[in-house]
Amino acid sequence: MTDDGVRLDIVPPDYAAGAPLPWWAKLASKLAIAALRLPRAPLRRAGVNRHSFVAEAESRVLGEPMAHVARFTALHGRAPRGVLEIGPGRLVARAPAYAALGCGPIFFADVEDDAPEDPAAYARVAGLARAAGLPAPALDGVASxxxxxxxxxxxxxxxGTEVLAAIPDASIDLVISDVVLEHVRRDALPGLLAELRRVSSPASLGVHAVDFHDHVGGALNTLRFPPRFWEGGLVGRSGLYVNRLGLSQILAAFAEAGFATRMRDLRRWPAPPAGAGAAHPSLGRDAEDDRVAFARFEAVPG
Known part of the structure; x- marks a missing residue:
């Protein structure tokens, strides 16, 4: 922990390495699948391009909403009202937790619908909230x-970003994104952040976690590729796309959108990982960003 309250960790060189295969083999296999243009739904059911975290864990569906709401309450003396989660995937199941914590309205914005369809998933979270002493909505027996x-x-x-138009101006107190922003198309990020600024209330708190490693071995090997390839449709369909922005570039984009940021959690490699020294020059990355594997920061209206 640093003097200004930032948790600082040094991660091992094989952080987020995944399966013990060469990075180029993982890349080639994902691109080959993407080239087949198979429907996404069967691929997801087969475990391809599905989020790797355990979305059903109590710590995820209840513990994290409780922590976010507690942080906002500590800053403002009340619970947040409007809540927006960006890219929640299956964590839409958190809805009963936020409701039990006194939040509302609650929005979950995502590029595709990966939320649980079985209403029992939501009833389970409501039950967990009640077991924790929270007044969760009664969901047992709901039909859908x-x-x-x-x-x-x-x-x-x-x-895409356009769906946020359904949210009124200055109506959101709590904005959450969890390893999502790195997957936003590079040219789409400014528009997304502008919309987040529009919907944010004067007291709003954003909590954003960003992975900066690649998804073919946990290093920076995909920095090698020119934008004309990496920003194309094949990479986008593969599930490997990350916008390759470094931490300083992400924070600069938030500042441009009208947010002030403060770091909460920073994980760094002991030395720049594979691929850092081979980055395509058009990416314009700061050398210091090449040691940052993960960051969690807060964003408030500037």
Missing amino acids: REAALAACGARQLIG
């Missing part, structure tokens, strides 16, 4: 996911 979300005052928004 849509009914469960409605009972929580929650709504899904499926699509």
Whole structure:
């Protein structure tokens, strides 16, 4: 922990390395699958391009919302009202937790619908919240996911940045993104952050976690590729796309959108990993960014 309250960790060289295969083999296999243009739904059911975290864990569906709400409450003396999660995937199941914590309205914005369809998933989280002493909505016996979300005052928004137009100006107190921003197209990030600034209330708190390693071995090997290839449709369909922005570039984009940021958690490699020294010159990365594997920071209206 640094003097200014930032948790600082040094990660091992094989941090987030994944399966013990060469990075180029992982890349080639994912690109080959993407070239087949198979429907996404069967691939997801087969475990291809699905989030690797355990979305059903109590710590994820209840513990993290409780921590986010507690942080906002510590800053402002009240619970947040409007909540927006960007790219939650299956963590839409958090809706009963936020409702039990007194939040609402609750929005989950994602480019595709990967939320649990079984209403029992939402009833389970409501039960966990009640077991923790929280007044969760009664979801036992609800007939559909849509009914469960409605009972929580929650709504899904499926699509690109344009879906955020459904959220009124200055109505969101708490914005959450968890290893999502690195997957936003490089040219789309400014527009997304501008929309987040529009919907953020004067007291809003954003909590953003960003992975900076690549997804073919946990290093920086995909920095090698020119934008004309990396920003193309094949990489986008492969599930490997990251925008290759470094931490300083991400923070600069937040500042440009009208946010002030403060670091909370920083994980660094002991030395720049493979690929750092071979970055395509058009990326314009700061050398210091090449040691940053992960960061969590807060964003507030500037």
